[in-house]
Amino acid sequence: MPREVRHEARSPEVFDSSDLGEDGQLYICRCGLSSNGALCDGSHNATADEEDGVVYKYEKDDADGSRRPIEGFEFEDE
Numbered sequence: 420m421p422r423e424v425r426h427e428a429r430s431p432e433v434f435d436s437s438d439l440g441e442d443g444q445l446y447i448c449r450c451g452l453s454s455n456g457a458l459c460d461g462s463h464n465a466t467a468d469e470e471d472g473v474v475y476k477y478e479k480d481d482a483d484g485s486r487r488p489i490e491g492f493e494f495e496d497e
């Protein structure tokens with residue numbers, strides 16, 4: 420259940436204590452769909468029913484948008 424997500428940032432993101440959750444922990448997004456930079460905003464819930472072995476593309480990389488299965492990833496040097 421991988422997904423294609425476009426990232427355009429070219430620099431690191433700095434975190435401070437204001438980024439900590441109510442439990443004092445820092446939640447880093449791993450699904451790539453967060454609208455809150457590198458911090459989890461709950462968008463990963465949209466991926467819960469993705470099927471194993473299928474690659475998905477979310478419209479505008481938005482968890483609230485539609486998604487479709489894609490053939491896979493294409494790399495220029497292949």
Ligand code: FES
Pocket residue numbers: 447448449450451452453458459460461462463464
């Ligand atoms: S892991 Fe990506 S929004 Fe939570």
